Amino acid sequence: MSHIHCINPQCNATNSVDESICQECNTPTTRRYLWVMDGEAQCFEIQTLIDDRFYVINDKVVLDTKPQKIPTFGDDIPSEIIPYQRLFTQKLHLPQVYSAIANTWLLEHQSTPINDSGELVYPHIFPTLHSSWAEASSLRQLNWLWQIGQLWFYLKKQKVLSSFLAEDNLRVDGGIVKIMELSPDNDNKPSLQDLGNLLEPFVKDSQEIIQEVLTNIVLSLQQKLITSTGELIKILDQALFILGEEYYQRKYHILTTTDPGKKRGNNEDACYPPALELKENVSGINTLTIICDGLGGQKGGEIASNLAIKTLEQELTQIYQKQLKDTLYSQNWTPLIDKEKILSALSEANDQITEINNAQGSKDRDRMGTTVVLTLALDHEIYFGHVGDSRIYLITSQGCHQLTVDDDLASREVRLGYSFYREMTSNPQAGALIQALGTDYAKNIRPHIKRIIPDEDCVLLLCSDGLSDFERVEQYWRQEVLPILGEKVSLSESIAHLLDIALTKNGHDNVTIGLVHCQILRMDAQKQRGLSWATLREVLPDLPQPDLSAVTLAKKDDFFERYKYWIAFFLVLVGIILGVFYQSKSSESPSNPSSVNSLYHG
Template identity: 45%
Template sequence: MKRVSQFQVSMSNTEQTIQCSNPHCLAVNSIDNQFCHRCKTPIVKRYLWAITDAVAPEQIGQLIGDRYLALDRRVFLDTQPGKLPQTPEDVPKTIIAYLQLFSYVPHLPQVYGQLDGTDIWLLEYGTVPTDERGELLHPQLIPEITEVWEQATALQQLSWLRQIVNLWQPLASKQLVSTLLNAQLIRVNGLLIQLLELEPDQSATPQLKDLAQLWSEWNQTASEQIQEFLTQLCLRLQQGTINQPEQIIALLDRAIQLCSYTFDYSYRVVACTDSGPSRNNNEDASYPPNETLINVGNQETSLAIVCDGVGGHEGGEIAAEQTIKYLRDRVAELSLGKYDTNPPSVIQKLANFTNAANDIISNRNDNEQRQERRRMGTTLVMSLAHHHEMYLAHVGDSRIYLITPESCHQVTVDDDLASREVRLGYAVYREALQYPSAGALIQALGMRDSGSLHPNVQRLIIDRDCVFLLCTDGLSDFDRVEQYWQSTILPLLKNSDQNNLIKAAKALVKIANEKNGHDNVTVALVHCQIQPKSETEAEAISWAEVESVVGESLSWSEVAATDSSLPETESLQPTEAQFTEPLPQPRKSKKLQLLLLSLIILIGIGVLSSLFVLKLMNEAEDSKELGPTIPEREMTNPEQEITTPRSKNQNF
């Protein structure tokens, strides 16, 4: 409680100021302002965590480097979020690990930069729980799992354990799995497990059986519905009978399924699309059709799709519309039982459908002899809800956000050059966004055959009311979702009137047109609601119930090979092996990059000049009128190593 009072004293200091979060404004405001006094944009406060004690006790409440307001020895507020954070040329190996695991955001924190004038690194977590004034609700940003565990439902507790196990392999690959054995580092933010920071493994590499001790402690205050199941699970972990993450996840999935039987689920879906104030045609497309509301009950599936066409007039819109038609028809053929589903099979089918949609567009490009920038394509974001499961698929830079009463998180990672630079360990994300062509896509549907495409498919467990937002970059550019989710989407979780869902979608389109206005805009909202069944009593889940379905009588190697298990690739984001670039290497020196860049530019100018002359000569001989040659956004070869600077938040 003492620390909370320190926050309140610091935040109520009227002498402190904060910069507007609108990049087109950046006006200086009182730190107590909720909206910018000049442009009326909601003030977004970025709270950061230092990976070590960064200030002395007497510095709490003061600005560090005239920028970072110290709220505690390790907690800071960036009062100039429009300014690029300090980052050195040489990044330590421990920080490079965060960059290489960038695909697992928001489970893992993102590197923000260094505290001005120090070598102390700062981490960010997307949205952290705050009150209506934007002040922190928790002294250490996000509550520890042990703080919320006892009050959680059995479904929530199992979902959290499942997320922890799902992070085991990626963290083990970087010798960081000790993080998952330290309860103080495991935090809960809405539906999601978030790690406060990463803890390197010591001389002895932790094993899965080490989870048993920690989980046994938690089981003492777990829901009575799952205590027997967890007791037996921990026992088998200790004995070594269970020694693979896939085995644990298969068992947890079955237990989650049994817990879900005591709940009713309903989904409401609506989509809105608009060409925007600066475009004559709309290359976006959506399902459901524009402003059509769909209500889905317990036994049905809920589908939402948003596509952003690439390739110019009579190109992008064709690719987007064909993709939606094909995926809608194929998803309708999926046979999903009333409750029982086969998650790995569904994930694989959605990936296959996406690849097939890609090949339809790619083959059409080939048949019409569309080459390079004349090829049409589209981005894709898709959600498929069935009972307690939400499947999400994406390709390109359209996004999916998860909104709960406490937080708003982007749960997809853009397939663009900036994100790829981070995964390679070459740059901090905010730094990479400043490079030219940061937003150039490394993949989109239709640009190449499916052998070069890597759809991102994931699965989340719905254990509470929430909203998923699917949108094109006409809305997401310039952080508009982060600025307006509380005023536009959060009220949906307090009022279930279906008219409010349509109004919210329209409001988001209006925000995109008025605040951005540089592109088409399409949004889809999926409102997920969960209610306990009043007539169903939550019975204790026995190990035998789980064992009978998962099949412990089989060897675990056989279980891992069947559709009852979870493949390694199912995570909030894909593993490094799913990307076409080489495995991340240590960050390159900026000086070396600049030297290489200069040489490449000189060589490139000579080659391009020659090609341009030849092209003019060929066009002079060819009287055939060519179609548009510049797509709505750049495409790049995903196998090409990034060496040139780039920048996001511009119209490509």
Template identity: 35%
Template structure:
């Protein structure tokens, strides 16, 4: 029996039913993938924890999908990489819960959002893993193949930092879902694989590669196997290849926007762009953006009640569209320029809102603000920018996947490894936002920007939480949205229906909806062929690649506010020689990155008319918690936000009692905090600074890289020079963020200018 997910029903239904026999709601089927030493030995029909039925070995069905799982007190070690890699949820499943194996008593980790394809069209409901990359490779286009390799390159360094990069070499784990690469699980390995290993795996794909990219990929894999190509060079080359391959691709874009006050609110604090009621259809192509500008779609959910949430949401849209409209009408923009433009638009909107709050002398809860989700459909590339808890979803015939991660306490705590996301949702203050527009200086914001190649037909949904609350999208997508992917019905009619459904089944808030249906016209031109010649790309270890880079366009025309341009270039694999121009560009990019990636956001309630202040641990890179502006922060001498430091022992160092990163407060104000030791060789990045009321200076750090554990000393080896830790405090791990006193940091740290991936680790930009 499977329970109805309607909160007002919850009736048990026979497994073969599609709709609840009582309330006629669609039955939600949540399939979970089990990992652990005995997962493959699970017997079909076994029910674990009185709730999870084994459908096939390793495949389980949640029989009560509306009920929160039991809290996990002691997460298994295999869960931590999944939690730390949460920002890469596009490719990596999320831990749902942990159960005990009936065979061995060992923990089994159950993963949600694994690459499993439900069988909707059969009487016997089940699911199967999606095809492996080699299985799908011969049957797909050059764009599919290039998109998959680009995503693997994007994952390479983050997975290496978690010692799970071997997962990208095991084809049984690398699954494909349309344009996306999705991992079935993560495989830990003490031996770190090399790019040569990756090249060896890719070389086997060459005979069945699409002709448009075969020569290019041959040259690329040769460089990987010769170890003359860095991870950054690989990612840069594949990004440029995608830019070129999609430049002539044509896409048909239908979109509609609707916003409604809702049945219980006195005003509408949501806003959208184009204005509510707009329905449009465009044929877009990157090289013809001047004639047909890229569609820009924005959804904002204002925060501030009578203090001005409606003002904030409309003002944010005015600023964002003013910045983005020139970009949308400029042909042949690079990935880097578009990402930088979106980030600049978000930060400028925040600057304007914050200035308005300061001008009106608004403080703390009285400050008006807004969430934001923005889409730009630039030819065959869709760019998505996000801040707060308004959401974006992608609907395919077999799935509805949330593309954004809410910038709230629950997501942040899960990212830091404190608890599973479903457990974090049950904690007090879980829905408190850790960042949104209008609450402070732009240096404290981390807007998320992602690019999605548009290869297969699809439907995108942007919405405020008036629709997404109570998992309403997940409950209704199969009956309301699935058929629209193949073109059934109009986006206008569907948008209006979603507004009605939100008001009927939620109804507690304003609701805003934007639907974007993307298809490929039959007359779309053929793809170009990529050159195998070696081009002018930096490939040596230590080069920096980031989505925040300001790069020249290849159209020969200037983008307003983004500098000059260079002539069009031919895509080629990167080469290994260094050049001085590349070094200068890397330095300029680094300076820009420091300016953009400042601190975090102030914690504040998103939907409560009388919000409470929430104190929570510092955040991970998803949406860092930071000191709010105006709380007495002082300059920290020669240290600045973005500085990269390395821990070492100097003659004036203390006995090490203070050499800990404190994870439990912002900054720590109580003794009951989580501590992590900072051993010698640890590389950290300065995130922000604060002076507490007792005039104590604190520095917030992100751990970039930690040294390998030292073996036991022998007569021939010197003992570890790390500051002693009498209480055996656990070592900090890459991605940890926390606080340390300024006076404790200075004696044990030195500044480093080494920007190589080996040195910077988790602090390398991952926005690509």
């Protein structure tokens, strides 16, 4: 195995792949396992270096041995690469272009699973969806389908739906669906009927509690009764709501901290809940967590960040205390309700800051503003919203995943197809913000509001760029955050260590951090109703009613296919027994030929 250079620009020592930290400077070893487009690595000799940099692991994967160096790219961007740039906001599920080498392209996925020796847990980075399905919980199985429905919408826009049709291309990283590479549709036009055919083999290995629902969904897709991803997601949302509420329980523990840093005399950051006030076993509106990084000078930045925190907390608390019973526990529940509430609160906070700027006659850089990231756990989901470049990471037992995409110049250039993210890191203007809360009226600001469905214990890490700069979260999450899930460290210990890393490794800016520990428990017995197609019809009157005779035939065919060898063995065994029995009877009969013939001629 080749050696890896330290990512620290002041060090650049080489270390063995199995070394978790640099032996010279103690920086965690950065291992970037990259996917080779179209399997072109099969043209390379295993265990050799390409371009004196990329170590060939197998026919699909190479390892970057010089992660401290900016990758190289060709002058021209071929058409098959453009969808990766257009879909940059979906990088939780899709790879991003990392480099161009030897007439092929390398793709980078977030947080690849590795063992203690730094080697891949799975030869091809992630396991396939098919190989992981049967062992997954009912909540995770529906969660995967929900993500596929979401992705179908985005991939259709870029005409790369064919990416779903190759079984090996659809993989999972714990509860997160991964598409290994994008395949252009060209003359092929995959439909939702094809999606139904893709999902059909999964029905028989689904958990019993969701099998009827999944059967009806697959048949409805195949019979063209579900004609849009919106309809599909609407059904899955209700199924997940019932499953998540009736069969699972969630507990949340929250802690925040903030510090002015080593080079700032003031702190323009702000957080909610207040720093170091531990919240335990909370739910609903009490899970609200906010991090803000103020902009616009000492006084302006402090005012903007604190005003945003105050307004968001007041607005969301008022909304949910007033309408909680009417929205969260209604049979007419819809995720759009909660998204609109969060957007309304962000808009109000934005306009309050904007009005102060306008009243003071502030222009351009003199206008104060703030970044914002927030999380709010509602029922079976966690909503998250952001404006600016503060970040939210999802940390599970398998990996660390950046949920937000920075509102900066680098991200915009990638989305527009002008550059690649790794290429933009060398641009001194790459981190320039393109929007922040309060810099303009709400109609001109585009907050990002999304949701995830946690199906295992996890930690949400919210932070300002005082911690996230220079990939500190990606470097230290294993040592400092992952132990929370194993109850090896407390939130207080973890957040103190993260703050120390930000101050000693970065230290150039204010630092604010929030940790949200989510624990998910499966309840032994259901509290109220079960999950069935009939139950869904109670809240979705327009639910399709597919022809179920198709699934009956499928089950018969599957029975004979599954047990055909046993059936053949049984028939042979019966034949042998009957033969022995007939032979023994014959030996007991008279040997007179005339007597034997009389048996046939009466």
